[in-house]
Amino acid sequence: MPVVIVKMLEGRTTDQKRQLAREITDVITRVTGAPEDQVDVVIEDHPRENWAKAGVLYADK
Amino acid sequence: MPVVIVKMLEGRTTDQKRQLAREITDVITRVTGAPEDQVDVVIEDHPRENWAKAGVLYADK
Amino acid sequence: MPVVIVKMLEGRTTDQKRQLAREITDVITRVTGAPEDQVDVVIEDHPRENWAKAGVLYADK
Amino acid sequence: MPVVIVKMLEGRTTDQKRQLAREITDVITRVTGAPEDQVDVVIEDHPRENWAKAGVLYADK
Amino acid sequence: MPVVIVKMLEGRTTDQKRQLAREITDVITRVTGAPEDQVDVVIEDHPRENWAKAGVLYADK
Amino acid sequence: MPVVIVKMLEGRTTDQKRQLAREITDVITRVTGAPEDQVDVVIEDHPRENWAKAGVLYADK
Numbered sequence: 001m002p003v004v005i006v007k008m009l010e011g012r013t014t015d016q017k018r019q020l021a022r023e024i025t026d027v028i029t030r031v032t033g034a035p036e037d038q039v040d041v042v043i044e045d046h047p048r049e050n051w052a053k054a055g056v057l058y059a060d061k
Numbered sequence: 062m063p064v065v066i067v068k069m070l071e072g073r074t075t076d077q078k079r080q081l082a083r084e085i086t087d088v089i090t091r092v093t094g095a096p097e098d099q100v101d102v103v104i105e106d107h108p109r110e111n112w113a114k115a116g117v118l119y120a121d122k
Numbered sequence: 123m124p125v126v127i128v129k130m131l132e133g134r135t136t137d138q139k140r141q142l143a144r145e146i147t148d149v150i151t152r153v154t155g156a157p158e159d160q161v162d163v164v165i166e167d168h169p170r171e172n173w174a175k176a177g178v179l180y181a182d183k
Numbered sequence: 184m185p186v187v188i189v190k191m192l193e194g195r196t197t198d199q200k201r202q203l204a205r206e207i208t209d210v211i212t213r214v215t216g217a218p219e220d221q222v223d224v225v226i227e228d229h230p231r232e233n234w235a236k237a238g239v240l241y242a243d244k
Numbered sequence: 245m246p247v248v249i250v251k252m253l254e255g256r257t258t259d260q261k262r263q264l265a266r267e268i269t270d271v272i273t274r275v276t277g278a279p280e281d282q283v284d285v286v287i288e289d290h291p292r293e294n295w296a297k298a299g300v301l302y303a304d305k
Numbered sequence: 306m307p308v309v310i311v312k313m314l315e316g317r318t319t320d321q322k323r324q325l326a327r328e329i330t331d332v333i334t335r336v337t338g339a340p341e342d343q344v345d346v347v348i349e350d351h352p353r354e355n356w357a358k359a360g361v362l363y364a365d366k
Binding site: 007046049050051052053054055056057059060 | 258261262265266269270280281283284285286287288289
Binding site: 172182 | 204205208220222223227228
């Protein structure tokens with residue numbers, strides 16, 4: 001039942017995503033006691049022209 | 062005003078999306094009484110390498 | 123694996139939520155073929171002072 | 184059709200929310216040309232014990 | 245700390261996104277007093293076949 | 306810049322939230338190289354009557 005949504009800039013490798021999913025799931029199950037097969041982790045890749053920090057797109061930094 | 066976000070793995074056809082949007086909207090209006098033209102349904106397709114269940118990416122299953 | 127997030131104004135009864143969850147899950151499984159026990163439906167209640175349409179809070183309408 | 188979700192710490196006044204909704208809607212319509220009555224702004228208040236920056240809950244800062 | 249998510253149909257230019265990010269950030273900092281470098285704006289582009297209003301996909305309108 | 310949203314049933318203690326935030330932030334920085342002070346973790350508590358699995362509200366299980 002826990003659903004974890006990770007929003008970040010695009011460009012991570014499949015291996016980084018694999019590791020994020022594995023380790024975040026482990027944290028969730030260890031801390032909350034939720035059964036592992038109930039944990040969804042969704043990674044959302046966002047283009048640099050679609051994310052701004054301090055009012056400036058990452059594409060412009 | 063109700064906004065429904067459907068997060069799922071990519072790969073559904075346009076026709077499946079059309080049907081999801083139509084039928085979910087019907088459920089919302091019938092159950093809540095919200096006017097149909099106030100209902101937004103947004104379908105979010107996620108690649109198999111971006112979604113994990115039980116700590117394992119769907120791309121690896 | 124499909125996760126459905128329903129964002130709406132607060133004030134629905136438990137029975138309306140029960141019906142929304144039941145019927146939206148049925149639509150998802152019928153249209154996409156996803157197994158029922160993989161479908162999460164999360165209903166998010168928002169106060170009228172936290173939602174605006176056309177620039178005006180529902181609390182002010 | 185644009186839906187804007189503003190996630191922030193709880194504690195803003197109704198008047199601040201009113202102003203956020205009004206001005207964000209104006210930005211959206213002016214920049215994108217979307218009709219005003221198609222713009223939803225949803226403000227999500229999060230308790231300080233539910234939001235962390237740099238690994239530390241705001242409740243602990 | 246405020247995170248603003250703008251969900252809209254794809255098709256906006258980089259310049260429109262730049263302007264949205266700049267002006268929404270200015271509204272947030274002016275109204276809430278949040279420091280500019282704490283404001284994230286994420287623009288999510290959705291294909292017309294993934295968004296429905298009144299039960300009809302924009303791709304079908 | 307990574308923003309992590311953890312959606313789960315309400316009822317976790319502040320200490321569990323503190324631990325989730327700390328450890329998820331550590332995973333993100335270690336795997337992606339993002340600077341710690343750029344990581345937001347937002348925990349969203351959902352009432353049992355607002356979350357359904359397999360079409361049944363947790364409040365009814």
